Amino acid sequence: MFRKVLIANRGEIALRINRACHELGVATVAIFSEADRGSLHVRHADEAFCVGAGPVASSYLNIANIISTGLICGADAIHPGYGFLAENARFAEIARDHGLTFIGPAPEVITAMGDKATARRIMAESGVPTTPGSGILATPEEAAAFAETIGYPVLLKATAGGGGKGMRAVESPAEMANAFATASAEAEASFKDGRMYVEKLIRSPRHIEVQVLGDQYGDVVHLGERDCSVQKPSHQKLIEEAPAAALDPAVRDRLHDIAVTAARAVKYTNAGTLEFLVDGSSVYFMEMNTRIQVEHPVTEMVYGVDLVKEQIRIAAGERLGFTQADLQPHGCAIEVRVNAEDPENNFAPAAGTLSRVEFPGGPGVRVDTHVYSGSVVPPFYDSMLAKIIVTGRTRESAILRMERALSETRIEGVKTTVDFCREIMRDEAFQRAGLGVDWLPRYLLERRTPAAV
């Protein structure tokens, strides 16, 4: 086991890693920016080093200062958390070159999975289904011919596209010629590249992801799935749960099998997540995240496994302490992201001082946070203040518990997502389960213009 771990992150995840280290008897070194001096992650670590000014380029992305801190403190490993440098293969490589174990997969795997096209190709070669799509199509006729093979509706996309530009949904062959011309012209104007391709349009898919763990001896297990379909219009997740409710058991088994097969195919080590779009009984691979994820606690609560401790054990060369058969889910867990954002104003992020902070407690409630009454939310970082996680024997009881937990939560000084998430808990559609990723954006529209519905 390691003697000392450098935690190359901030906020709740830095504190989460600190807790895992301390439970394993491992000393910790926190890094912080000048804007985070008062953060809980700094207070709880055994040592703390300022690595730069508030802006992330100066601090949390400053590879030289972070690695230097690790060497000065005599750390033997680095945990990157999520975001920042967590999926930066160069950082993982530099850490390795300086004798610091990177707590995550090998840099080569991070690189392969980080490139969407490469990841899709590797997955397709291993028999993992991806969204059906074409190569570059020169004319509307070619596009129409390809659309026939996968069936309408299809999405016509500019290869250089982004932000919805150069993208058209095509419902029938009759629309193809016009859609191709306008989308291609738009892409040409925006990106100086009018090349188009066609992808299967999935109207209302669920976002379901599977957690995997792999050790350095080739053993890979999955820890079930999480449903992260409740996403803001920006596609950021807001509410997550495990297991995915209202999911065909055959589809569930298939997702688990695919995830383990895929992880084995890339010789995956440490914790990772495979994200899928699920449309009825169809399952499409989207991407693999080679890190711990924000929403990992719902899996921990349902499986009784500390994923961060497992990450550290695996990186230290230990074998997985359990087999697939040992892993049995119990009950249901739901997580709500408490963000410093205004749900009434397109979730615009807010910064400021939290004049009052009170988190919920009681049975089945877990709060992962780095803030407290009087703490300052700097403008430089992600707006997440806390994650409230609840468990219940059933999904119904977990929802009731989350409503209760959110009713106990008081955060004053900045606008937050607390009341909005409480409203979602009471929503019938959410309670019925099985929502697609398009549900929350539509809900927000209807909420804003009730008369138009």
Place this chain on the structure above:
Amino acid sequence: MFEDTIAERVRPLAQAFTDGGLTRLTVREGEFEVEFRRAPATAAAAAVAPANDVAPARPMDAILADVVGVVRFLRPPITEGMALDADRELAFVETLGIRNAVRSRGPGRVAMIYVTDGQPVEYGQPLFAIER
């Protein structure tokens, strides 16, 4: 609470430090150790509006570490009181084998050296105070 106890013990010392117009105060007692240093910016401010009857201090610039690394003194090393007739190197901070020069940013007198040779420093840590 542990933190409250520390705060209670530190408060009167901080008061004495401020009232006395001191530039450095170190108190050790068993495992308890506290050191106050007047930040050069404060010293400069004090020069504008001197507290009590303390003689006005000359303006001072703090030279801070802008990287995380290990301080390496020059040979011969800079010493307190040394006069600097121009901008010059005072030391290096070594980061991943790269020597980052620490410069005086102009002429002056080395009023204080906050670090020792070989000491690890964090970003923003005061290294030298230069009286202008």
